[in-house]
Every structure is written in structure tokens, then in C-alpha cells.
Amino acid sequence: MAEKPEKVDKSGEMEMLAQAFAAFSEASAKLEEKYVIIEEEAKKLREEVEDKNLQLSKLSGLLSSVLDNSNSCVTAIDGQDNILVKNPVADSFIQELGMDLFMDMLRSHEKPGVYDHELDGRTFRLSVGLLDEQKGFVFVINDITHMKKLEGERQRDEKLVLMGEMAANIAHEIRNPLGSIELFASLLERDLKGDESGTKLTRSIVKGVRTINSIISNILLFTKEIKLEPIRRHTADVVDDVILYLSHLMKDKNIKFINNIDEDHMVCCDFELCKQVVMNIVHNAIEAVPDGGKIIIDSFQSGDVSGFTVTDSGTGISESMRKKLFIPFQTTKAKGTGLGLAIVYKIIKAHNGAISVDSDGTSYTKFTVEFPVK
Ligand SMILES: Nc1ncnc2c1ncn2[C@@H]1O[C@H](COP(=O)(O)OP(=O)(O)OP(=O)(O)O)[C@@H](O)[C@H]1O
Ligand SMILES: [Mg+2]
The missing domain is CATH 1.10.287 (Helix Hairpins)
Structure with a gap:
């Protein structure tokens, strides 16, 4: 006869299971709550990071547009002399000087401060700062030649x-x-x-x-x-005074002086300064001509200019001298200062006038001076 199964009382276990389940449900509910909180926190953090990223990209955009638009060369190098940053002016410096000279210039000033660096006849001013993290330097360079x-x-x-x-x-x-x-x-x-x-x-x-x-x-x-007080005067007035003043010198050298000034012609100029122009040019002519030489003064007036010419039968002016004639202290005379024509030029420029010279370098010289008719 089969044995009747023994009846087991499982109510205790069931209760434990129910308790465990209840505890699990409670923990899971708590976890869920925490998860929601964490998720909210994470969302906030994500938003903050996005915001910071946006600010950062705006800032770096701003920074690169400042660098791009700067008239100064801006560059930074690390401790191994690798270029970390360079703006367009730095690129053009590198192109002009070559990378080697450019890097030599940076290397020779690796210390915070301001330095002037001479290179190829140019002067560069470098402002150098430390780049702590990279153990390098940042340079702002200007060509101050x-x-x-x-x-x-x-x-x-x-x-x-x-x-x-x-x-x-x-x-x-x-x-x-x-x-x-x-x-x-x-x-x-x-x-x-x-x-x-x-x-x-x-x-x-x-x-x-x-x-x-x-x-x-x-x-x-x-x-x-030079301070001008221009007035309209007859060209003859300007010339006559000077010729009278220089007549002693002309007489001494038996110079034949021919005055072809048209009595009707006028010039608009500062009277005293214009006389100095005539004086310096005629004085040179007197010194250039031989004994018994000839000096001729003519006047002209046409359209918007008027003026005069002085022609002499002197030694002439060589081509090389003609090129530097109006530069101060250029003289071929033992006792000359070389200031006469430099002053003539200064006075004529102040009047917005013009001066030109024509010579064969051996037997004649002709100066033409013109003033604008106001
Ligand atoms: N008419 C001229 N004929 C020949 N050479 C001339 C004549 N005018 C000027 N020169 C040349 O130009 C040079 C410069 O003339 P500039 O008048 O400036 O100086 P300078 O006559 O030498 O000295 P100073 O300061 O005493 O006038 C002269 O030394 C001379 O060589
Ligand atoms: Mg002179």
C-alpha cells in the first residue's frame, strides 16, 4: 500500500517571501526615485556643459577673430620651440624673414619682457610673456622700423x-x-x-x-x-633788387648780364624768400662762369604758372651732381656750404612751385623756376 505524502506547512516561507518581495519593491521604488533625481541632475549638468561649450566656442571664435584682425604678429611656442599658435601677421613675418630667422628671433628672447631686435636693417619690438602650462612663451611682435x-x-x-x-x-x-x-x-x-x-x-x-x-x-x-606771406609782384621787382645787390660781384668778373624779364609778368610769392631764390641761383651762376662770361634771365607766364629762367655760360653741372643738387651740403666748391640750392628747393616747395635744371655738363646751365599763379 502506497505511503500517504506528508503535508508540509509552507506558510512561514511564503510569509518570508512576501516580506522579501515587499522590501524589494520598497527598495526598487526608492531606487526609482533616486534615479529620477539623478537623471534630473544629469540633465542639468548636461545643459551646463552645453552652455559652457557654447560660451567656450564663442570665446575661442572671438579670440581667433581678435588674433586674425590684429596688426601685430602674435605667436606662442612650447618648451620644445614648437609653434602652438600664430596669426596671419605671424605668417607674413615668417614668409618675409624665413622660418629660421623668425625662430632665431623668438629663441633669443625667451624671457618675459620687452625687447628690440635688429634684423636685416629692420627693428622688431617683442613683448614676451610666459605660457605656464606649456612651459613656453607667447610673443607679440611689431615692426617698429x-x-x-x-x-x-x-x-x-x-x-x-x-x-x-x-x-x-x-x-x-x-x-x-x-x-x-x-x-x-x-x-x-x-x-x-x-x-x-x-x-x-x-x-x-x-x-x-x-x-x-x-x-x-x-x-x-x-x-x-618757412612761413610764407605770398603776394603778387612783378617778376622784374624780385630780380632787379638782387641784381643790384650782386652787381659788385658781376663787375669784378666782367660778366655780361642780359635781363630779358618781361615788365608785365608777375609772380605770386613771398617777396623776400623769392629774392633769396634768385640770389642763390644767380650767385652760383656768377661763381660758375669764367671771366667775361654771360648770364641771362628770362621770364615766362602762361596758364597757371609763371616764373623765370637763369642761364649761364659756366662750367655746367655733371649728371651725377645734378642728381643730388638739392640735397643739403652737396658742394664742389672749396668754400661752399652746399646749402644754397637746398634752400632754393625748400622755398619753392613751400610755394608749391617747381624747379628744374638743364646742363650739358661742360658749357652751360639753365635753371627754371616756376610758381603757381594764384
Ligand atoms: N650754375 C651752376 N653752374 C655750375 N655748377 C653749379 C651751378 N649751380 C650749382 N652748381 C653746383 O651745385 C653745387 C651746389 O650748389 P649750392 O648753391 O647748393 O651750394 P654751393 O654753391 O656749393 O655752396 P653755398 O652754400 O655757398 O651756396 C655747387 O657746389 C656746384 O657744384
Ligand atoms: Mg651756392
Whole structure:
């Protein structure tokens, strides 16, 4: 006979299972709650990161457009001299100088500070900063060659102004006694009429005084800023005064002077300065012609210009001299200062006029001076 199965009481186990299930449900509900919170946090963080990324990309866009538009060369290198960043100006510097010279320039200033670097006749100013993380350096470089030149010119101008003031003071002191000497010598010449050798001596005094006067005027004009007071005058007025003043010198060399100025022609210029122009050009002509030589002055007036020409039968001016004629201190004369034509040029430019020279280099020279008709 089969054995009747034993009845097992499983109610205890069931209860434990139910309890475990309840605990599991509770934990899972809690987890779910936490998960929701975490998910919200994660979403917030994601949004923050996206926001930061956006800000970062805006900033880097801004930074690269600042670098691209900068007139300075900006570049950064790491500790192994690898270029980390360079803007378009840096590219053009590299192209102009070559990579080797460019890198040499950076390497020779690997220390924070400001340096001037001379290269190929140019001056570069480098501002160097540390790039901590990369153990490298950031460089901002500018080509200051032009600025340096201007600075040099400014210093030279300042010196010239000082020289001008000094020269003006000296000239003032010299001119007064000179005027008296010239006057007394002229009076003496009148008194000595008939006395050939006496007259010759007094003429030499007047001539010497006038030469000194002309040198002083040139130095003053060279160092001082030109201030124009232009007026319309007959060309003849300007020339006549000068010719009278230089007549002693012409007589001494038996120069044949031909005045072809048209009495109706006019020039618009600063009277005193224009006289200085004629004086310097005619003075050169007198010095260039041989004894018994010829000097001719003509005038012209057409359209919007008027002026005069001075032609002499002198030594002529060589081509090489013609090229540097208006540059200060260019002279072929033992006692010349080389300022005469530089001043002529300065005065004519101040009037917006023009000067040209024509010569065969051996037997004649012709200067043409023109002023705009206002
Ligand atoms: N008419 C001319 N004929 C020949 N050479 C001339 C003539 N005019 C100028 N020159 C040349 O040009 C040079 C420069 O002339 P510029 O008048 O500037 O100086 P300079 O006459 O030498 O000295 P200064 O300062 O005393 O005038 C002269 O030294 C001379 O060689
Ligand atoms: Mg001269």
C-alpha cells in the first residue's frame, strides 16, 4: 500500500517571501526615485556643459577673430620651440624673414619682457610673456622700423630747431655790425671817387660783407621753418633788387648780364624768400662762369604758372651732381656750404612751385623756376 505524502506547512516561507518581495519593491521604488533625481541632475549638468561649450566656442571664435584682425604678429611656442599658435601677421613675418630667422628671433628672447631686435636693417619690438602650462612663451611682435625712423627724424628736427635758435641769435648779433660796415664802406667809396686803388679796396669790403650776409641768410633759412606771406609782384621787382645787390660781384668778373624779364609778368610769392631764390641761383651762376662770361634771365607766364629762367655760360653741372643738387651740403666748391640750392628747393616747395635744371655738363646751365599763379 502506497505511503500517504506528508503535508508540509509552507506558510512561514511564503510569509518570508512576501516580506522579501515587499522590501524589494520598497527598495526598487526608492531606487526609482533616486534615479529620477539623478537623471534630473544629469540633465542639468548636461545643459551646463552645453552652455559652457557654447560660451567656450564663442570665446575661442572671438579670440581667433581678435588674433586674425590684429596688426601685430602674435605667436606662442612650447618648451620644445614648437609653434602652438600664430596669426596671419605671424605668417607674413615668417614668409618675409624665413622660418629660421623668425625662430632665431623668438629663441633669443625667451624671457618675459620687452625687447628690440635688429634684423636685416629692420627693428622688431617683442613683448614676451610666459605660457605656464606649456612651459613656453607667447610673443607679440611689431615692426617698429618706421617708428624708429620717425623718432630719429623728430630728434634731428629738435636739434635743428635748437640750432636754428642759436643761429638766429648769432646772425642777429653779426648782422648789425655788418650793416654798419657795409654802409661805411659805401660812404668811403663815394668819398674816394677818383682814387682807383682806394675804391677797389672799399668794393672788396662791400663784396665780402654781402657774401657773409648771404651765408647768414642761408643758414637762417635752412634751420628755420618757412612761413610764407605770398603776394603778387612783378617778376622784374624780385630780380632787379638782387641784381643790384650782386652787381659788385658781376663787375669784378666782367660778366655780361642780359635781363630779358618781361615788365608785365608777375609772380605770386613771398617777396623776400623769392629774392633769396634768385640770389642763390644767380650767385652760383656768377661763381660758375669764367671771366667775361654771360648770364641771362628770362621770364615766362602762361596758364597757371609763371616764373623765370637763369642761364649761364659756366662750367655746367655733371649728371651725377645734378642728381643730388638739392640735397643739403652737396658742394664742389672749396668754400661752399652746399646749402644754397637746398634752400632754393625748400622755398619753392613751400610755394608749391617747381624747379628744374638743364646742363650739358661742360658749357652751360639753365635753371627754371616756376610758381603757381594764384
Ligand atoms: N650754375 C651752376 N653752374 C655750375 N655748377 C653749379 C651751378 N649751380 C650749382 N652748381 C653746383 O651745385 C653745387 C651746389 O650748389 P649750392 O648753391 O647748393 O651750394 P654751393 O654753391 O656749393 O655752396 P653755398 O652754400 O655757398 O651756396 C655747387 O657746389 C656746384 O657744384
Ligand atoms: Mg651756392
